[in-house]
Amino acid sequence: MKAIISDIHSNLEALQAVLKDIERHGVDEIYCLGDVVGYGPNPRECIDLVMKCKVVLLGNHDQGAIFDPEGFNPPAERAIFWTRAQLESSAESRHVRERRWEFLAERPRSHRENGCLYVHGSARNPLNEYVFPEDIYNQRKMERIFALVERYCFQGHTHVPGIFTENLQFHSPDEIDYVYQLDGRKTLCNVGSVGQPRDGDWRACYVLFDGQTIRYQRVEYDIETTIKKIYAIPELENFLGDRLRDGR
Ligand code: ZN
Numbered sequence: 319m320k321a322i323i324s325d326i327h328s329n330l331e332a333l334q335a336v337l338k339d340i341e342r343h344g345v346d347e348i349y350c351l352g353d354v355v356g357y358g359p360n361p362r363e364c365i366d367l368v369m370k371c372k373v374v375l376l377g378n379h380d381q382g383a384i385f386d387p388e389g390f391n392p393p394a395e396r397a398i399f400w401t402r403a404q405l406e407s408s409a410e411s412r413h414v415r416e417r418r419w420e421f422l423a424e425r426p427r428s429h430r431e432n433g434c435l436y437v438h439g440s441a442r443n444p445l446n447e448y449v450f451p452e453d454i455y456n457q458r459k460m461e462r463i464f465a466l467v468e469r470y471c472f473q474g475h476t477h478v479p480g481i482f483t484e485n486l487q488f489h490s491p492d493e494i495d496y497v498y499q500l501d502g503r504k505t506l507c508n509v510g511s512v513g514q515p516r517d518g519d520w521r522a523c524y525v526l527f528d529g530q531t532i533r534y535q536r537v538e539y540d541i542e543t544t545i546k547k548i549y550a551i552p553e554l555e556n557f558l559g560d561r562l563r564d565g566r
Contacts, residue, residue: 324351324474328358329513335539352377352438359547376425400553433469441466479510491534520565
């Protein structure tokens with residue numbers, strides 16, 4: 319059994335709660351689809367925890383933190399520069415800092431295994447393309463993306479969890495009672511976001527995958543602690559904390 323997590327966004331309380339939940343489910347390996355950092359108050363701690371995952375992909379915010387941020391809105395960009403300062407801060411040994419930096423810099427953009435593709439954004443543009451639920455009405459876009467998928471594709475980036483089928487239907491986790499049975503037909507699975515869900519449910523989101531069944535997990539965490547930390551950091555705008563409460 320695998321656990322697939324994504325979009326942690328420096329939210330340590332959410333990540334710790336998810337890792338604890340994963341422990342209870344007989345998981346052999348954790349795959350992370352990127353955006354370990356950005357928006358939240360604990361980039362260093364989250365990178366250190368994620369280093370233990372078997373596969374960790376590069377997200378657009380991770381890339382922004384180590385290279386030059388491009389295409390971000392001003393609050394997101396400020397958070398990225400603050401994140402970079404945290405990674406460069408000399409409060410820790412040079413060895414520890416360099417290890418984190420190199421880890422992020424070496425992340426691959428995609429991973430293929432047993433007919434499954436793992437990306438942050440989409441099969442067509444692994445780092446930056448969003449595939450939103452409403453894209454089922456954009457037949458051209460979806461056909462092109464599906465054409466690049468052998469069987470199953472796991473992705474993140476939108477922070478909106480759900481299943482896309484090749485006949486262009488979208489199923490949110492609550493519509494399918496949090497379980498989806500794969501049947502060999504091409505399927506895209508957005509695993510949702512650990513640290514900043516945007517589907518109206520504030521709880522951290524990730525999936526369990528045994529090769530056939532996708533199981534969505536929602537995990538409560540100490541959201542007020544995260545919000546207080548965000549409020550206390552001037553470079554992180556307060557709405558980045560407020561939005562956690564609404565899952566938006
Ligand atoms: Zn993200």
